[in-house]
Amino acid sequence: xGGRERREQRAQMEExxxxxxxxxxxxxxxxxxxxxxFTGSYQIYQAKQYIKxxxxxxILDEEEFEFQVQLSAHHSDLIRVCFQSRxxxxxxxxxxxxxxxxxxxxxxxxxxxxxSDIMSKLSIRMGISMVAPPLAAGELNRPLxxxxxxxxxxxxxxxxxxxxxxxxxxxxxxxSLAPKRKDDTxxxxxxxxxxxxxxxxxxxxxxxxxIFCATNRLHMxxxxxxxxxxxxxxxxxxxxxxxxxxxxxxxxWHMPPHLLDSLTTATTNFxxxxxxxxxxxxxxHCVDAAHINPQYQLDYRTMLQVADIIAxxxxxxxxxxxxxxxxxxxxxxxxxxxxxxxxxLPNQPNSVYTGKILIxxxxxxxxxxxxxxDPLTHECTKIVDQHDLFDSETNLxxxxxxxxxYGKLRNVQLLQLIDLNLLSTESAYDEKQKFETLKERLDxxxxxxxxxxxxxxxxxxxxxxxxxxxxxxxxxxxxxINHNIYTHIKDRFQNAHVESGSISENNDTIDTDEKxxxxxxxxxxxxxxxxxxxxxxxxxxxIQEEExxxxxxxxxxxxVQCNDFYTEKDNRMGVCIHHDGFVYDNHCQKxxxxxxxxxxxxxxxxxxxxxxxxxxxxQTPEEKERLERRKQRYKFICCDQTxxxxxxxxxxKKGKHSLPHTTHIEWENACDENTDYxxxxxxxxxxxxx
Numbered sequence: 001x002g003g004r005e006r007r008e009q010r011a012q013m014e015e016x017x018x019x020x021x022x023x024x025x026x027x028x029x030x031x032x033x034x035x036x037x038f039t040g041s042y043q044i045y046q047a048k049q050y051i052k053x054x055x056x057x058x059i060l061d062e063e064e065f066e067f068q069v070q071l072s073a074h075h076s077d078l079i080r081v082c083f084q085s086r087x088x089x090x091x092x093x094x095x096x097x098x099x100x101x102x103x104x105x106x107x108x109x110x111x112x113x114x115x116s117d118i119m120s121k122l123s124i125r126m127g128i129s130m131v132a133p134p135l136a137a138g139e140l141n142r143p144l145x146x147x148x149x150x151x152x153x154x155x156x157x158x159x160x161x162x163x164x165x166x167x168x169x170x171x172x173x174x175x176s177l178a179p180k181r182k183d184d185t186x187x188x189x190x191x192x193x194x195x196x197x198x199x200x201x202x203x204x205x206x207x208x209x210x211i212f213c214a215t216n217r218l219h220m221x222x223x224x225x226x227x228x229x230x231x232x233x234x235x236x237x238x239x240x241x242x243x244x245x246x247x248x249x250x251x252x253w254h255m256p257p258h259l260l261d262s263l264t265t266a267t268t269n270f271x272x273x274x275x276x277x278x279x280x281x282x283x284x285h286c287v288d289a290a291h292i293n294p295q296y297q298l299d300y301r302t303m304l305q306v307a308d309i310i311a312x313x314x315x316x317x318x319x320x321x322x323x324x325x326x327x328x329x330x331x332x333x334x335x336x337x338x339x340x341x342x343x344x345l346p347n348q349p350n351s352v353y354t355g356k357i358l359i360x361x362x363x364x365x366x367x368x369x370x371x372x373x374d375p376l377t378h379e380c381t382k383i384v385d386q387h388d389l390f391d392s393e394t395n396l397x398x399x400x401x402x403x404x405x406y407g408k409l410r411n412v413q414l415l416q417l418i419d420l421n422l423l424s425t426e427s428a429y430d431e432k433q434k435f436e437t438l439k440e441r442l443d444x445x446x447x448x449x450x451x452x453x454x455x456x457x458x459x460x461x462x463x464x465x466x467x468x469x470x471x472x473x474x475x476x477x478x479x480x481i482n483h484n485i486y487t488h489i490k491d492r493f494q495n496a497h498v499e500s501g502s503i504s505e506n507n508d509t510i511d512t513d514e515k516x517x518x519x520x521x522x523x524x525x526x527x528x529x530x531x532x533x534x535x536x537x538x539x540x541x542x543i544q545e546e547e548x549x550x551x552x553x554x555x556x557x558x559x560v561q562c563n564d565f566y567t568e569k570d571n572r573m574g575v576c577i578h579h580d581g582f583v584y585d586n587h588c589q590k591x592x593x594x595x596x597x598x599x600x601x602x603x604x605x606x607x608x609x610x611x612x613x614x615x616x617x618x619q620t621p622e623e624k625e626r627l628e629r630r631k632q633r634y635k636f637i638c639c640d641q642t643x644x645x646x647x648x649x650x651x652x653k654k655g656k657h658s659l660p661h662t663t664h665i666e667w668e669n670a671c672d673e674n675t676d677y678x679x680x681x682x683x684x685x686x687x688x689x690x
Contacts, residue, residue: 122212123168131158131209134170137177140192149195156199159209166208174213178225193222200228219443234447237271240264240408246275254286259303266307266324268404268415274314281306304328318400320421326400330392345409350375351383355496355515357406358536359399361522364389366402369537382537396456396520403454403518410514413448416441419456434485442492445515452516455493457530461486463523475572478525490533493517552660559657560667566657576658578651581638581677582668584684587630591685595668596643599634603645606630637677 055065123130132155142148159167171177178193198204200211213229215221226232238246244264247255255263267275282298285306289296308324316322345353348370356369368385392398396419407415418441423429428437445451462481469475480486499512521527531538538546553568561578583594594602610627619627634643639652658667671677 123170128166128168128210129162130170131155131167132169134172137171137173137175140171140177146191148192152192152195153199153204156204156206156209159206163208166210168210168212170212172214173216175215175217175221178222180220180222193225197224197228200225219440236448237269237413238275239411239413239450240268241411243267243270243275246272247279250279250282254283254298256297259298259300262300263303263307265404265408266304266327268323268407269316269318270311271314271316274310274316277314278307278310281310301328301331304331317421317425318415318417319397319419321397323400323404326397330398330401345406348372348385352500353498354382355498355517356493356536357516357518358530359389359518359520360527361389361394361520362524362527364393367536367539384537384539386539396454399520403452407452407516410450410452410516412450412452412514412516414445414451416445416451416453417456418453418460420459423460431482431484435488438485438488449512450514452518453492454518454520455489457486457489457519457521457526458523460489461526463526480526480529489519490530493519494534555660557657557660560662560664561658562651564657568660571657573656574654576655578653578655579636579638579641580653580671581636581674582671583634583643584637584681585633586635587633589688591681591688593672593681594634595672597664597668599643600645603631603634603643607645637680 055067057065140148140151142151155169178196179189181190181193199206199209211229218226244260247263247267248260267278270278282303285302286296286298304324304327308322308328311317311322311324318326345368351370351372354369354371358367358369359365360367365386365388368387370383370385371380372383373380389399393402396417400417404415406412418438422441423434423437426433426437428434442453445453460482464479464481466477466479467475468477496515496517498514498516519530521530530536556565556567558565559576559578561580562576564576566575579596583596583599585592585594631645632642635641636643636652641652
């Protein structure tokens with residue numbers, strides 16, 4: 001019997017022997033050396049055929065054939081296999097498989113990576129014939145003119161040979177083959193797209209052809225191609241409940257159960273492949289640590305460090321850093337994250353959230369809007385649930401821990417942060433690029449049934465502050481810089497909504513849509529502008545404080561400095577012209593001090609005595625001149641100006657009006673206690689005595 005016949009017989013009998021080789025070990029820090037060990041997906045459906053084709057003569061017995069795998073010395077349910085690439089003979093992969101031969105489905109550790117694997121396996125499950133192996137769109141781009149179009153046409157026309165069967169073609173990253181047609185689109189891309197459209201309900205329509213496509217950039221694809229795709233299925237990131245289920249598959253001696261909730265929060269926005277990589281890295285770390293300390297248990301800090309490594313490798317950032325790094329900075333010594341210290345978001349009785357959250361960093365509180373229905377009258381009113389922020393929550397990065405816990409409690413699938421760091425990462429510096437980045441992120445959130453998007457309005461919009469000198473004093477003008485972005489964010493914020501009855505009875509699944517929008521603002525001017533534009537519901541205490549402030553602004557007050565009435569909104573620098581010093585008697589040898597009111601009363605009294613009718617007394621011109629000079633004896637110490645009884649004599653100082661409820665006595669005491677004016681009066685007295 002020849003070697004080939006003997007090999008086939010051995011394979012048919014399924015008597016394949018495995019030679020056990022120990023898996024190498026290393027420390028946790030050498031994770032990068034292990035990374036190649038777990039690259040790729042093992043094709044379970046082709047494993048049997050692959051083993052048949054790669055049987056080799058045994059070095060122990062020439063009559064036997066074997067297929068070598070490596071067994072773990074510490075875990076009996078793990079094996080490692082080296083297999084050849086289907087596309088290149090010079091490339092091979094090594095993967096680890098978890099199995100249990102006591103169950104009906106023995107393979108446990110083979111996981112689908114995402115949309116591409118779903119697409120490739122879908123035809124097998126549906127029983128549809130593949131007319132070509134799974135293709136990447138780049139494989140159809142050929143340098144010769146017309147070559148790409150010919151390949152596309154030839155592959156699709158193969159379906160005519162078997163008209164009695166449904167056929168399919170699987171193309172990954174279809175966005176590079178069917179891009180959106182613009183004025184600057186090259187002729188080659190348009191030609192390939194036209195050939196592809198002609199076989200999909202076009203002039204060369206193939207009735208028994210199905211095309212399976214996958215893409216990450218749906219917004220960059222041609223509209224005509226998307227219209228002809230009868231079914232569109234979104235494969236998004238797993239929700240918090242799904243992440244918990246995936247992570248709970250780890251062994252309890254690798255992942256302690258009490259850390260599972262914390263790890264679920266720390267893996268917000270992780271994809272399926274990132275979660276799988278995290279599980280592998282945690283397993284490697286625990287196995288390595290168990291060699292040194294058999295009683296080793298994973299702690300909270302190390303768990304976050306491992307999650308941070310995976311987040312950076314998969315570029316899962318929130319703002320300027322990863323969520324795990326933010327949680328690491330928040331812990332101290334042996335402190336562990338406590339979700340109880342944050343106010344949760346359960347559905348209140350007779351109330352449902354509107355999906356709008358506004359965070360005021362200046363006042364250090366968070367406002368969550370809800371719609372309350374009266375159980376008797378069924379009247380709906382908007383209410384606000386307000387909570388104070390912690391001392392550490394002074395910026396957007398400090399708020400991320402709270403927001404991720406909110407997302408976990410509402411089973412949010414995607415937490416999207418839009419701030420200046422995002423625009424810088426995407427190199428969006430002009431207005432067109434900014435809007436494209438915003439649209440891409442907003443469309444991604446819209447694709448999920450439950451999402452939360454956070455806007456840092458201060459960094460996205462910006463405030464233009466200009467100061468100048470005017471006739472009334474120094475003025476400050478505030479205005480918005482990016483009006484278009486502000487209008488766009490304002491409109492999208494108003495589209496936030498949460499459907500009622502979203503949480504199921506068993507509290508495990510959320511069946512309805514939840515679109516949360518969170519606005520973070522620090523600038524008071526921007527906060528007032530946003531409040532007025534979106535009509536955000538305010539708490540009762542804020543409304544009362546605003547009404548009291550409005551009454552105070554419109555209330556008429558009397559200024560004790562200039563004896564004029566004013567309102568607070570008109571109280572600006574330079575409107576009050578007054579004297580800020582006391583009055584002294586210039587005709588007196590001791591320069592007696594007087595208050596302005598007392599001096600005016602004295603002058604009025606003297607004037608009344610002079611003007612009393614006395615028929616037998618006739619004043620001479622000299623007496624009249626002396627009386628007039630006596631009326632001008634009172635001088636202001638601040639500017640030596642003469643005190644006048646009547647008229648609108650201007651003061652020497654310009655400023656704001658006095659504070660409300662300030663009395664004349666308080667103002668006169670302030671003028672009398674001025675040390676500079678007292679020193680000036682002493683100097684005048686000394687000059688008189690010389």
